[in-house]
Amino acid sequence: MQTAVIGDEHSDVPVVLPAEAIELDGFRRSHVHDTFWCGLLLGGCGAQLAHKLYVDSQSSLSSTAC
Template identity: 70%
Template sequence: MTLPLEAIELDAFRKRHEHDTFWCGLLLGGCGVQLTTNLYTDRVCHFAHHPGADASSHRCGRRARGVASADHLYVKAAAVAWPRAAGHPGDTVEFDFARPDGAEIGSVLDIRFKERGLRVHLDQAVAPVWDEDGREPVLGVSVPVDRDTLIDRWYIHRIRLDSIGISRQVRIGTEAFMCR
């Protein structure tokens, strides 16, 4: 299940699921402890471990904990904002936190705009597939690309997330082949 990223959407989500409970996924390396929803207006809303009597001593086995652990959520929020910013507020954007080859959630994010899409590789867990049907790879700064691919394609798309205060700013650009 994906939690809405914005506070106004989280309120509706909480009402819709007021009788449901959420748990840290064991299949994702989590601990199985109950989760709660954290509402923020200055960063993305997210699930967090439910504060209980043993909250201070609780250790979850989930590996992703650093500043970049929510980057997939920031990319999703930016992708939702793109059509609005371009004057197309009715355009829908579909997402899938893909897990090709068993990759962890957050490594790869599929974004579909109408008939075309992007496959965002935030880390090196999954090698990009070039010229895949309707899905253009966008590589995180840590994802290498071999020189032959860059020569054949002339450019690739890159994504970088920078910390701005307590939030993350999504930046997309290109890396071009340069003749020397």
């Protein structure tokens, strides 16, 4: 998953995870106090997401619920 919302599952503040792994550290620093969610307004399940770094494929936001 590359798209999420910031704040809670009802948020309308979207965020897109950087496509390149090298950009993920900067993304993490700029969102250090944010939580990411599978937004209900985006048609998601409402679960909280975590960002994962993959060096051999595209990084992603994931949840065990979605």
